[in-house]
Amino acid sequence: MRGVKVRTNFVYPSSPPHSVTDNLIPPFHYKKSSQSSMKDILNRSFASPPPHVVPKPQLNTDVICRAKRSISFRTGKLVRLNRGGPAQIIAFRRWRGRDKGEGEADDVGDEDRERRKEQRERNVHKERGRSRKSEEEEEERRREEEEGGEGLEGAQLLELEAEAEAGGGGTIGRRRRAVSCDGGRRRRTSCELRRALLSSPLFFSLSPPLPLYQATDSGFEIPKLLKKKKRRRSGLEEWIAPAPQSGNFHSFDENWLLKRKGEEVASYLNGRCIFLVGMMGSGKTTVGKILSEALAYSFVDSDKYVEESLGGSTVAQIFKKFGESFFRDYESEALRNLSLMPRQVVATGGGVVIRPINWEHMKEGVTVYLDVPLDALARRIAAVGTGSRPLLDFDSGDAYTKSEALRNLSLMPRQVVATGGGVVIRPINWEHMKEGVTVYLDVPLDALARRIAAVGTGSRPLLDFDSGDAYTKAFMGLFTLSKKRGHAYASADATVSLQYIAADLGLDISDITPTAIALEVLVQIENFLQRNNGMSIKMFP
Ligand SMILES: Nc1ncnc2c1ncn2[C@@H]1O[C@H](COP(=O)(O)OP(=O)(O)O)[C@@H](O)[C@H]1O
Ligand SMILES: O=C(O)C1=C[C@@H](OP(=O)(O)O)[C@@H](O)[C@H](O)C1
Known part of the structure; x- marks a missing residue:
């Protein structure tokens, strides 16, 4: 590579x-x-x-x-x-087409490789009558060899053995197949490898x-x-x-693996930033902090960056005072600035994915989507409250969020929405409601007054969101947001799906630790780099 x-x-x-x-x-x-x-x-x-x-x-x-x-x-x-x-x-993981000549092991291997190559070429001459299939195998083996991918060889094995005996461990840039090889030289290699491994306690x-x-x-x-x-x-x-x-x-075990993997991946990244994207509560901040330690990067939360650049107001306050688009402008600016700096893990706000310009900034680094099922998100958010997440905080009661709630509801099918009496005064609300069929229940005022007096005024919701527990409210909000932007997350370079990990490990989603997720993020970044042969990753000077 x-x-x-x-x-x-x-x-x-x-x-x-x-x-x-x-x-x-x-x-x-x-x-x-x-x-x-x-x-x-x-x-x-x-x-x-x-x-x-x-x-x-x-x-x-x-x-x-x-x-x-x-x-x-x-x-x-x-x-x-x-x-x-x-x-x-x-x-045994090996990078295809990696740089040669890095490290002693490669230097030692070059001579050997040359000798074996010549030997094989002689053999190829001798065995002209061979079938086409074997020739292809030979070709494949030669190609692998040229890429530095032959099995563990003398020098490395001895080294590994020495390390094993000394109780140390080592990474050898050789491929994993070396342990499951099945014939000729490879079988020998496998045996040697096993012997080396078993020589340790x-x-x-x-x-x-x-x-x-x-x-x-x-x-x-x-x-x-x-x-x-x-x-x-x-x-x-x-x-x-x-x-x-x-x-x-x-x-x-997880921490140890994470640290090792972090060191490995950091060396491939050449200082490129990691941008974590995902819905609110997907763990971008939690996982991001752990990830930054493993990579020896610094950690930045884009929400915090915006808050600081606006003199310390919270995201909720910014939304309330200036509205969402004002916040989004600052968010884009934050991403632009952050994309210019090396060695950072950036936990982005859940909504960054909706603006194409943000992707342009984030693509300066590697983007990873933390894909967490809505149910798990809603549970997490319900546990901490929606106070700091204005798009889910339907209780706050400001004009902005009421309209937002109505907008969200208008995107969902098969619902009978009992609106708050006041929604009719904002034209924007009518636009949302006209997505469905609006029905005005015309009841004489004195009859209304009698009814309300009978049950008390405390039970008059502006939107039906006021009923239901924290989980239901969070789930409803997340559902509509995910419908709007689910596809946008798919533009990330790599995806880490908690559902997939849970199925794979036979665990419940709530049992997957942030450290295990961070480890999976590193593995997916590595896969992404491999898929792209490292070419899409620009080098910092
Ligand atoms: N793997 C996890 N398992 C359980 N809870 C988690 C996990 N990751 C994060 N959380 C919790 O979920 C909430 C939201 O996490 P956070 O990292 O702030 O998400 P985001 O930055 O994506 O909004 C926090 O209370 C956090 O403690
Ligand atoms: O999804 C969103 O639009 C938002 C997510 C929040 O960040 P987190 O994802 O860190 O909660 C924050 O940026 C703001 O409340 C808007």
Whole structure:
């Protein structure tokens, strides 16, 4: 990949933070006896979600393992968890067409590569009678080799072995297929690789598509579907992980992976900003802060930027005083300024996607859409209140929001809307209501007065939004907004869908931590860069 830097020989630090060491326990075959202690571990794993996210009381222990495995599938890593040490990744993800000559490993490999290439060319001559198919395979292998993608070779393997023995870990810019190779030189490579891996006390392979272990209430077990014989042959019995004894096992694992991934992705980004887009409450701010730490970027919230540039008024105040379009102008200006600065994770306001000019600014960097189902958004927003989100704050009662509520309602089908008596005085409201059929209930004043007196004036809503709980109100508002702008989010370079992650990991959406989302954001950015071969990413001088 041109323009994208790849570290081929990066050695991860070998000593973990204290809390991590304390939290790992004896190896896999050590069975925890008590059911409650396992649950304790898992509950503590989710010790620091936002206060309103209540962990499920009965967490399925298997979930954690699946989550771990899946994270590694996504990141393409082979992960080793050391006894009493940090998890270490031995990576096989390889960038296609990456820069050559970076790092020692490539230098060492060049000679070898040249020699093997010549050898193969001689072989090609000898075996002229071969079938066309084999020739294509040969061609493919040669192409891979030229791209620097041959399997792990002597120098790297020795290095890996040395690191393994020393208890260290390393990244080797080689492709993942090296572990699942199936013939000739590749099989040898695979064997060597496995030997190198197994020479270290504990390895936990998350890369092959096999359920390597299952968590049960009494400990971790190799899944029954893997027959004993097969297990022995594949060496899986040794490819095992230490089960967590206590503490924040889950978060540790995520945090550690996130940091490593952050370092990797930051080196490809060359200072490009990340713009997080998504509906209100999708976690742009929460995830953005975590992401910025992993990338060693600074974090900016575009709403805060606008607030500061307008002397500290809140977004709600700006909406109330000057209206939405005034706010949008400042928002566009904020994005323009932010797009000129390097190394930032920007949490944008949910509405930035509606103006094409904002996309022009954001496309200076990489845009990522956090796709969260409306139901989850409404829950989150209901938990904190709609006060800071004027487009959902139908209770505030100012003229602007009442009209806005009516506009939103006019976009929804199959509704009978009981409007507030005062809506008729604003022409704009009629425009909205004329989207449907308006019916005037003409009741003599004295009859109205009697009715209202009977029930009290407290029950007179301006819009029917006043009835219903915080969740319903938030959901209604989000629904109409998402109808209007759902398609606009699709312009982002990458999408992170919580629904997809939840289905993939077998988790509830509310159980996906912001750290896991941040990790997925990094993976999707990486995929985006790979798809675009790094060419769309301009370099900062
Ligand atoms: N992964 C998550 N799980 C549960 N709640 C979350 C998650 N991410 C964010 N939240 C909560 O949702 C609310 C909105 O998050 P925030 O980051 O402010 O969203 P945005 O910046 O997109 O509006 C906050 O109260 C936050 O604590
Ligand atoms: O969706 C929107 O139009 C808005 C989202 C808000 O930001 P968050 O997405 O950070 O809540 C804020 O910019 C403003 O209330 C408008």
